[in-house]
Amino acid sequence: MLDTPREERFDRVVRLAQQLFDVPAAFVSLVDTDRLFYKAEVGLGKTEAPRAGSFCTVVVEDDEGIVVRDATDDPRFAASPYVTDDPNIRFYAGQPLAAAGGHRVGTLCVYDTKPREFSDAESRLLRDLARWVEKELVVEDELRRAGEVQASLLPRSEPRVDGFEIAGACVPAQQVGGDFYDWQTVPDGAVVLTLADVMGKGMGSAIIAATVRAVLRSSSRRATVEEALADAELALESDLSAAGSFVTALHARLDPTTAVVHYADAGHGLTLLRRAAGDHERLAPTGPPLGMAFGDERVGAEVTLAPGDMLLSVSDGVLDMLDGSLDSLAVLDGVLAGAAGAHDAVERVVDLTRRQARRPDDVTVLALAREG
Amino acid sequence: MNLERELPTPTTAVLRPRGRLTMAAATTLKTAIDGTVADGHHLVVVDLGETEFLDSSGLGALVGGLRVARAAGGDLRLARVGTQVRTVLELTTMDRVLTPHVTVDDAFAAG
Numbered sequence: 162m163l164d165t166p167r168e169e170r171f172d173r174v175v176r177l178a179q180q181l182f183d184v185p186a187a188f189v190s191l192v193d194t195d196r197l198f199y200k201a202e203v204g205l206g207k208t209e210a211p212r213a214g215s216f217c218t219v220v221v222e223d224d225e226g227i228v229v230r231d232a233t234d235d236p237r238f239a240a241s242p243y244v245t246d247d248p249n250i251r252f253y254a255g256q257p258l259a260a261a262g263g264h265r266v267g268t269l270c271v272y273d274t275k276p277r278e279f280s281d282a283e284s285r286l287l288r289d290l291a292r293w294v295e296k297e298l299v300v301e302d303e304l305r306r307a308g309e310v311q312a313s314l315l316p317r318s319e320p321r322v323d324g325f326e327i328a329g330a331c332v333p334a335q336q337v338g339g340d341f342y343d344w345q346t347v348p349d350g351a352v353v354l355t356l357a358d359v360m361g362k363g364m365g366s367a368i369i370a371a372t373v374r375a376v377l378r379s380s381s382r383r384a385t386v387e388e389a390l391a392d393a394e395l396a397l398e399s400d401l402s403a404a405g406s407f408v409t410a411l412h413a414r415l416d417p418t419t420a421v422v423h424y425a426d427a428g429h430g431l432t433l434l435r436r437a438a439g440d441h442e443r444l445a446p447t448g449p450p451l452g453m454a455f456g457d458e459r460v461g462a463e464v465t466l467a468p469g470d471m472l473l474s475v476s477d478g479v480l481d482m483l484d485g486s487l488d489s490l491a492v493l494d495g496v497l498a499g500a501a502g503a504h505d506a507v508e509r510v511v512d513l514t515r516r517q518a519r520r521p522d523d524v525t526v527l528a529l530a531r532e533g
Numbered sequence: 534m535n536l537e538r539e540l541p542t543p544t545t546a547v548l549r550p551r552g553r554l555t556m557a558a559a560t561t562l563k564t565a566i567d568g569t570v571a572d573g574h575h576l577v578v579v580d581l582g583e584t585e586f587l588d589s590s591g592l593g594a595l596v597g598g599l600r601v602a603r604a605a606g607g608d609l610r611l612a613r614v615g616t617q618v619r620t621v622l623e624l625t626t627m628d629r630v631l632t633p634h635v636t637v638d639d640a641f642a643a644g
Contacts, residue, residue, distance in 0.1 A: 225608050244607075250616075265627055356617070360589040360590055360592070360593045361589060361590045361593070364555070404599050405563065405593055405594075406593060407587075407592075407593055407596065409624075409625060428624070428625035428627065429624070429625075430623070430624035430625065430626070431624065433576070446624070446625070446626045448627075449625065449626050449627065449630075450625050450626075450627075453625070453627065454597050455630050477589070477624070484622050485586075485617055486616060486617065487620055487623075487624070521599065522588070
């Protein structure tokens with residue numbers, strides 16, 4: 162968290178503290194080896210200060226926090242540069258802040274340039290505000306870890322298949338999301354490719370996405386794509402129903418010897434087949450989303466990739482970045498015009514996300530190109 | 534989202550979600566459908582005439598509501614579906630089970 166930008170969720174706590182206690186300054190400081198980093202502040206006008214002689218150093222070591230009514234009367238602080246020099250602190254109250262593991266990382270403090278009293282009720286209030294800041298710190302930490310774990314579930318390298326190029330990318334709207342892509346080479350030499358999108362976004366979807374990935378991975382090794390989807394659906398049915406969730410997916414299997422792609426699309430419908438000749442078509446879903454089947458049997462379909470052809474599947478976050486309708490796919494096709502291959506195509510879609518001021522949904526893209 | 538409920542008869546209901554039907558609103562709508570069906574209004578028409586945007590969570594609430602209504606021997610039908618909502622239904626093939634009807638009356642009259 163050191164040296165991270167200001168965030169409203171912390172700013173609002175220090176604004177509130179400053180108003181509640183009617184003091185000139187309130188701040189959240191994170192204690193580093195030899196400096197204090199101010200994650201949020203009102204009345205300081207700076208983002209860091211030396212740790213030596215600071216009140217925060219004492220507060221961060223104290224379970225109960227401290228209240229100093231007049232620092233000139235307190236032997237711990239009377240000679241501190243923060244008292245003898247700018248900002249000439251007299252009154253000071255601070256509470257320690259613990260991070261997820263319980264170790265102390267910083268403080269929530271208020272000060273005044275004149276001495277004042279601080280009642281027990283005010284001390285309790287400051288402690289409550291400190292617990293609030295701690296909660297925000299824990300959420301941040303958990304989300305960051307979850308994001309790292311989720312990123313590690315994406316493929317780390319592309320399978321090498323003679324005559325084909327495969328690429329993928331996933332840009333979650335928050336630290337974690339419900340989209341993923343995956344690929345694996347199966348025992349008969351085929352390459353199985355998946356792009357899936359779990360309903361919703363954030364942590365809840367991410368947990369389900371991890372399960373879907375694992376189930377599809379194991380069901381894909383021997384079965385056809387439609388059998389793999391049907392197996393996965395059976396395994397996931399009760400989990401999806403309990404969570405009130407569903408999953409759209411494109412699940413495809415490339416036979417590199419024939420260039421035939423056998424696919425099953427579970428309510429995803431966002432896959433483009435771009436022909437080397439310049440035309441494109443959308444591959445329609447071959448069935449409903451996983452968790453939304455009303456007795457339908459899973460079926461598959463086939464396309465054959467000619468030299469220079471490319472299959473590109475995206476999550477609906479891509480649609481939302483364009484105009485949200487199916488016309489977006491024509492726009493997307495324009496974006497891909499002249500793409501040098503799968504990596505270039507994926508990079509072009511990711512580049513669209515970089516140009517968005519606000520991206521409300523996860524964006525995932527998977528491309529399979531046959532070399533020209 | 535703002536949600537209005539009308540109960541034309543003891544076994545029917547019309548729900549009108551207005552605005553954006555996304556994650557938080559989807560929970561509200563699903564709870565409302567569950568409560569409506571539990572009260573004996575097994576045939577529910579969701580009037581989407583003033584729903585500006587539906588995301589996957591919104592679709593989840595509609596399909597979840599359909600299951601609940603069917604389990605109670607009733608049905609859930611859609612009326613006055615806009616372009617964006619229609620796109621979501623078609624993309625996911627859910628238009629096959631959640632058939633869009635032009636008006637609320639058409640939805641009630643459908644088999």
